Amino acid sequence: MAASFFLLVSSIFGWVYTICWSLSFYPQPILNFRRRSTTGTTVDFPAINVVGFLAYFISNTAFLYSPQIRNQYAERHHGLTPTVQINDLAFAAHALLTCLITISQFVPGLWGFDRKGRTGPGARLSTGIKGIIVGSFLGVGIVAIIVAARHDPDPKTGWAVIDMIYAVSYVKLIITLVKYMPQVLTNYHNKSTHGWSIYQILLDFVGGILSIWQLGIDSYLQGDWSGVTGNPVKLALGNISVFFDIIFIIQHYCVYRGNRGTAFSEDEERPLLNGEANGEASGERSNGNS
Incomplete structure (x- = not known):
């Protein structure tokens, strides 16, 4: 009875975190579209996300549907x-698609956004x-060569x-460790989060918490915490996301x-501060009286 309950809770947590994390990819492109600009956000984030979620999609597909991979996992x-x-x-498939849409907003002329968004900080x-993306492909290639050259009939050892x-x-793990830093630094240099949607962060935070809980419940149901260590990417994805979301x-x-x-930005209307508005009003009255 208890096992059935926890299985249900795991399923609920899994789909709720999937929905939250999936929805978190929409606020930023919607904000960019409404502002007709990508100023305040960086191309680094969606670009490296494309590579990360492509890797996440490939690995999840293998662990779910490859008999060979599942058998080797069981042996270990x-x-x-x-x-x-x-x-x-x-989640991985949806995230990959939405990241491709977001990065397309940085392509000159495709969306008709302002020019500053294509030339300002974070536009390139x-x-x-670039080094992380190239290094990721090289790293996987090196491991593939080693596996092909030293393939052992006993996958356990x-x-x-x-x-x-x-x-x-x-x-995906490495990319998750570094992908948030360019935007953290951009906010720091701008001394503002203008142009960076907080709603994506709030959804990401909830999704990260539920992702960790689901992983823990699944390992509890198996009666073996190697379910956590055997899926380090999901564990790190949740914890690292929550850490940067808090920042x-x-x-x-x-x-x-x-x-x-x-x-x-130079192409956006400059908002008036209260003091400036009052000052202008006082100036107008002064000019009127003189």
Whole structure:
């Protein structure tokens, strides 16, 4: 009875986190579209996300549907099956699609956004992000060569195809570790979160918490915590996302709270502060009386 209850809770948590994380990809492109601008946000984030979620989609597909990978996983984890769920695959596929849409907003002329958004800070891929993307492909390629050259008939102790899938999944892990930093630094340099949607962060935060809980429940139901260590990407994805979400929440609601509505680009209408508005009004009255 208890097992059925926890199984239901795991399923609910899984699909709720999938919905929250999936919805979190919409506020930013919608905000960009409404502002007709990508100023205040960086191309690094959606670009590296494309690579990360492509890797996540490939690894989840392998763990869910490849008999060879599932058998090798069982041999290494006491006969258990991977804790990857169908909602994990659905999330990865949706995330990849929405990230492609978001990065397309940085393509000159495609959406008709303002020119500053295509030439300002964050409009071009940073050298560091380029290096991570290239390094990710090289890393997977090296592991694939090693697996092909030293393939061992016993996947429990030697190199096996599952190691190549783990290498692909680690690409997502590495990218999750670094992908938020360019935007954190952009907010810091701008002293504002203007142009960066907080709603995506709030949804991401809820999704991260529920993702961790689902992984824990699934491992509890299996009676073996190797379900957590056997799915390090999902564990790290939830924890790292929550960590950076807290940073963004602090930036938005605490550190730069008074600056959220004052940041502007050269192509946007500059908002008037109360003091400026009052000063202009006083000046007009003064000119009228002179």
